Amino acid sequence: MAGLEDLYREIILDHYRSPRNRGELVVPPAHKTEGFNPLCGDEVSVYLDIDEATQTVRDIKISGQGCSISQASTSMMSDAVKGQSVAEARRLIRAFKALMSIHESKLEGEGDGADLAADLDGVRLGDLEALQGVVKFPVRIKCATLAWNTLQQGLDEINT
Amino acid sequence: MAGLEDLYREIILDHYRSPRNRGELVVPPAHKTEGFNPLCGDEVSVYLDIDEATQTVRDIKISGQGCSISQASTSMMSDAVKGQSVAEARRLIRAFKALMSIHESKLEGEGDGADLAADLDGVRLGDLEALQGVVKFPVRIKCATLAWNTLQQGLDEINT
């Protein structure tokens, strides 16, 4: 059995206590996407300001409520993608979900996750790796991925 | 455990092999009512010719298919009510159903059937009492009562 310290690393609690990029952006020009965790009731809104010409994330703001894991993951996500190209943001999404899914996929029986490992290759997750402990608490994986799924949905909505 | 002989008395097999009052009556003036045993698929049609003036069962005919119990019960029923007053027919219905229900009601939890015993008082069932063995085979009670329920429905339909 994993201990609480595996889940709640110091850096996670730090992001939880001092979340980065909290707030809202004016819509439009910004784009707003809402995400729900149907299990616990957490909700997150991701505001994206994409520079069409350069295809970069000019600004990102986050609002909503959630547990320490979902708040910290959201905060780290916003830090990680702000200023990045959309392509890089998508790479990060894939990498982070791979980090979570290798284990989640075991829970849900989708194979051993070998294919997912490829998504992690060569991507530097930095702080985000602190969230790796979450995979030992399967129910909490959805807390950690909520913001990322919402970001992905937002990028998809803007592109299409 | 009750033996087969409790269920299949000789008189029952006799009525089964030589059913009385088989056939149909012309509708109208006669009245036709169909009955179903949803469990086993047995169907019976009761044709009634009621003399309005005297309120008696002038004629009765039976068609349909069924097991020995349902066929014998139908045959005995037709013998018992033919020529009788409607009031007497209704008394017989109540008495026969009481004979069956005292036990069926135990199965279905409707008390001890003491109230039903009153319906049996002073009614002479004759041959019909041979069907008493059926109550030891709860599933077959519906076979025995099918014709009677159909007769009752027929009388109700004619009166209303």
Added chain:
Amino acid sequence: MALDVARLKAEFPLLEREINGNPIVYLDSASTSQKPFAVLDAMDHAYRHHYANVHRGVYEIAELATAEFEKARRKVATFIGASDWRELVFVRNATEAINLVAYTWARANLGAGDAIVLTHMEHHANVVPWQMLANERGVELRWIPMTPEFTLDLSDLDTLLDGAKLLCVSAMSNVLGTINPVRELVAAAHAHGALALIDACQYIPHIATNVAEWDADFVAFSAHKLCGPSGIGALWARLELLEAMPPFLGGGEMIRDVRLDYFTTNDVPWKFEAGTPAIVEAIGFGAAIDYLESIGMAEIRDHEIKLTEYALDALDNEFGDRLKIYGPADIAIRGGAISFLFDGIHAHDVTQVLDQDGVCVRAGHHCAKPLMRQLGVPATSRASFYMYNDEHDVDCLVKALIRAEQFFAL
């Protein structure tokens, strides 16, 4: 007489389990209850001794299975004060019971311009079926709001019920623990010509219930919350209503006759029980009723009142205003479900710490998102009691909460 909880605990095999080296402290009975040996044994016996399909076989084990199945129906019907066992329809759970009413009675009787009255404290099971109907038919949904004391605000009840066809209300809130005044609400509904559907999921397991005294029209509940198995629940409805309602699911058992061009329906309750039912689950449901009766519903309620009082006091003494309780303070109008939040700590995080100590409580929206929005929170933690909980369980909860508060202290 006070319950001998130590003896009761020993009758629930799961409560002997350890979690992370700690004896389990199961405080999530409002979500689902644990099962006593008596229920598990009854089901096992049925599978080993007289398992067969019901209402179909002539042979002996089929007769036994049918008799046991129907006996269970009578037990459940009697337990809730139904005057006729035919008023008791077996379904999968309370959710299906409510949907059954929405698909049959409501779709046969309600249309555009009609109104249904709900409350802000309903479980999704008593919200979403009516929203589906509203979307499909243009039926209006009206809402009874909540007071700051977490009770229903009935001041506009007459206006809300004016012209309404149905009132849907929970007898006890699964989040707040609030016990609603069912008899009064039913009477008000009837006075306005509306029927009343009672979601009694949280009530029947804990408080002696008499549907005839309630004068209700429809009552929904689940076996798994009253020591019975998963996979079965019940809809009780007045006989005339059941008889007039169109069928719900089509198939075997619910028919009288089927031809290529039409079918006719069986008598109630079988008319609403298409296909092979949850046979052994029904038998387990009956065994659970026997078990509850052997303890006594009045004793269970008494015990839970005392335990809830003890818990509310203990939480208040230890945490004061740092821990907010969402639910009535008055023990007379609440059950043993206690929702709470630490200021600044999310329910999910608190509950995770509690799990480390073997204390099982629920965190989340408790399938009552409209209520959570009224409360202004995304989630609460909820501890809930049953006859097998005691003061020691409450003490463990408090101790674990102390640890959680410390862990997340800024």
Added chain:
Amino acid sequence: MALDVARLKAEFPLLEREINGNPIVYLDSASTSQKPFAVLDAMDHAYRHHYANVHRGVYEIAELATAEFEKARRKVATFIGASDWRELVFVRNATEAINLVAYTWARANLGAGDAIVLTHMEHHANVVPWQMLANERGVELRWIPMTPEFTLDLSDLDTLLDGAKLLCVSAMSNVLGTINPVRELVAAAHAHGALALIDACQYIPHIATNVAEWDADFVAFSAHKLCGPSGIGALWARLELLEAMPPFLGGGEMIRDVRLDYFTTNDVPWKFEAGTPAIVEAIGFGAAIDYLESIGMAEIRDHEIKLTEYALDALDNEFGDRLKIYGPADIAIRGGAISFLFDGIHAHDVTQVLDQDGVCVRAGHHCAKPLMRQLGVPATSRASFYMYNDEHDVDCLVKALIRAEQFFAL
């Protein structure tokens, strides 16, 4: 390799039972099958060790319950050759599975002027839901008739499918034992732009099934016929269909968000699983799949072919034309359900005599009244086999039938 039936029999506790002093001879598996220790133990273990509500709890036993529940879903999905576990929806039984399709996909897609093609050998579960839809929406029902050899008469299939939106067909008849050419029928339906729903209730327990090879759109079946518990079954459907279909029952679990004025739905398959599911039953379903796989579906089919052949021969040798068999003679296109009638003796009476000798067979219309009318009889007796039956069981059947024939001899 031949099955070691003596060993298998010992794995089913009910088969040790005596009836009227005779060892039980259970020949009603087409109605419902008996359960091996492995399944009963898995359910008992779940209740004692990790029983909690699923998809809701943060605490350990809730995580375990959820993991076991979802693992069972994957087992069932894999067992029938589904490419994705999300395509597997848990329901109460095959009947609910078919009604789910009728209430959601069909009501969203069919209206007056549309046609559904059925067959004369369907079980009520695959007839009545479509009659209800036909009554409500003016959808036309068309029927594939039967040949004198008890197979489907496909000579007018193209005409029947012309303009149809859905074909509903049983993979194996529960009365005749007939195995229908599912792959060919699905292809014909698709060629006419219709979807195909397969009632695989009688097929999946006995013959290795691959829904992808069938290329079917919807497949319905029940756990209780394949050594699993009562109270659970499954609908398999193609992912795109499930995703596009409106929800069925509303309530907890099936939502993503609920506000006073609207709700949004959860991902499939949970979108179709409102309320607390049959948790432990799902785990038992999974254990039944493990059990079947441990024996081998090919071995089960082989065994049943041999046993059915033995039975057909034995009945013919003993009774010749006095006993009429309703079902194909060709063993390649039939399963182990044998319907029969003595000339002049009603099925109910025969079956009653058999019960005296401990031989359990079914008598009645087998929930297929339209078919019985085609056969021109109100009822048949039906003996049906599973992996735990052997030649001795058949011999007992024949002996009991001899006694029945004598008893009712004129």
